[in-house]
Structure formats: structure tokens, C-alpha cells
Amino acid sequence: MDDESRLIEERLERLKLATEGIQSRSGFEQRVMMAVLQSGAFDWRSGLWRVGRYGLIVSLVAVALATVFAVQGASRADEMQAMSYGTVDLEW
Amino acid sequence: MPSLENAADRVQQGDLEAFREIVQATSDQLVRVAARVIGDMAEAEDVVQESYISAYQALTQGQFDRRSHLPAWLRRIVINRAIDALRSRRRRPRLDDSTEAGWDGSAGIESRMALAELGDWMNELVPEQRVTLVLSVFEGMSNLEIAQAMGCSEGAVEQRLVRARVALRQRSQKNG
Numbered sequence: 138m139d140d141e142s143r144l145i146e147e148r149l150e151r152l153k154l155a156t157e158g159i160q161s162r163s164g165f166e167q168r169v170m171m172a173v174l175q176s177g178a179f180d181w182r183s184g185l186w187r188v189g190r191y192g193l194i195v196s197l198v199a200v201a202l203a204t205v206f207a208v209q210g211a212s213r214a215d216e217m218q219a220m221s222y223g224t225v226d227l228e229w
Numbered sequence: 230m231p232s233l234e235n236a237a238d239r240v241q242q243g244d245l246e247a248f249r250e251i252v253q254a255t256s257d258q259l260v261r262v263a264a265r266v267i268g269d270m271a272e273a274e275d276v277v278q279e280s281y282i283s284a285y286q287a288l289t290q291g292q293f294d295r296r297s298h299l300p301a302w303l304r305r306i307v308i309n310r311a312i313d314a315l316r317s318r319r320r321r322p323r324l325d326d327s328t329e330a331g332w333d334g335s336a337g338i339e340s341r342m343a344l345a346e347l348g349d350w351m352n353e354l355v356p357e358q359r360v361t362l363v364l365s366v367f368e369g370m371s372n373l374e375i376a377q378a379m380g381c382s383e384g385a386v387e388q389r390l391v392r393a394r395v396a397l398r399q400r401s402q403k404n405g
Contacts (some may be wrong), residue, residue: 141401141402143400145397148350149366150366151343152343152346152347155343156264156344156367158337159264159340160260161257161260161277162270162365162385166252166256168251168278169278169396170245170249172281172325176285
């Protein structure tokens, strides 16, 4: 290797070390995410479905629990009403 | 990188947060590669941003074929975009370095000056030679890895490395 080639390799090595610390600047990640959202690449329907389906599951569970409580409450009310009718019959 | 591959699966199902995880894990390395190739930080970030948009579209459309790992796939997209940027580059006036945000501390100043020097030094190289030299010398990639990343033969990589060094040598002889 002649002097010229050695100088080139040394310069490359120096620049390699000096640029080792380069990284994306602060806020770059947010910029990318905004760009993805604005680019039309993001499918809003699938995004909304993804968020919405959790709400749907919670709603279905709530409806099921409400139905169970409603049925139990109704049968308890029927029993109490039947008992109260029985009491009236005895008084007669 | 199994967690990144897992994040790629979640992106395909429409999970935008998973894509944020991928950006967090890969942006520093990709910006560094692009900056070294292009020699300009702002332009490098533009290239990487455009690459992420393409990658997101490809992931959501199921076009990531998993023949390579996600970081290598992303790097390939960035390299192609960087070559396009070098080809279509119209020299725009450089920003005054002191006004650029996000370059704090002495490490930032040193990197910035080195980047400017690198960009200027390699300015006369053909884009493919420039990219090949950066991937080989600066990123430490083997000729096979570079060939896979650039979609060419190992022989072409060797040839570009030789020609790049000859061009740099001719340039220093011309200047000195």
C-alpha cells in the first residue's frame, strides 16, 4: 500500500469514528408517525375497528351481566309478591 | 430480533403502536446509514421517513416476505431510497449548522463536521460506489451482505469498492 492509499484509508477510518455517534434527532420518531398517519398508508377503518372491538367486548359482557341480574331480580320480585299474596289469603 | 418480527405481525393486523416500536428500535441505525451515504442530516432523515412510510404500506399489505430479518429489510429500503436521492439531488443550500435543532454537545459538532467533510469528499462518486463504500468501510458489512442489500453480485460489489477508491485517489491527486 502506497502513501496515497494509506492516507485514504486513514481518512475513511477517521470519518467512520467521527460519525459513529450519529443518531436520529429528537422528535424524529413523532415526525415519522405523523407522516405515516398523513400519508394515507394508515387504514383508519382497521384502526378504529381495533380500538372499537375492545369497547364492543366490554359492552357485550356488560349486557350479559345486566341480563343475568335482571332475570334474578325479576324472579325474586315474583317470589316476594307470591309470599305477600299468601299473607293476604291467611288474613282473609 | 424476535420481538421486532412479532411487531411486524401486529402491524399487519393494523396495530399502529407496533409500528412505533419498530421505528424506536431501528431509526438511529437507519438515520446513521442514510446520513453517511448522503452526507446531510436533514436529507437523510427525509429519506428514512419516506422509507418508513413505504415499509408501513408494505407491512400492512403483507408484502414483507420474511426472507430477511426486519432490520435488514428496512435497511435495504433506505439504501434504495438514498441512491434515488443521490441521483435526483439538486444541490440545495446547506442550512447554517448552528440553526439546526437537535445537535447538542461536542459529539454533535464533531459528527456534523465529519458528515459535511464526508459528503463533500464523496460528492464525485457514482451513487452505487458511494453506498457500497459506506456499507463496507463504515458499516462493516461483508461483500455478500452488501450484494444482498443492493441486489447485485459480489463481483459488482468488489468492482465498486475498487473504483470508489480509485476515484477518491484521483480526486486527492487533483486537489493536492
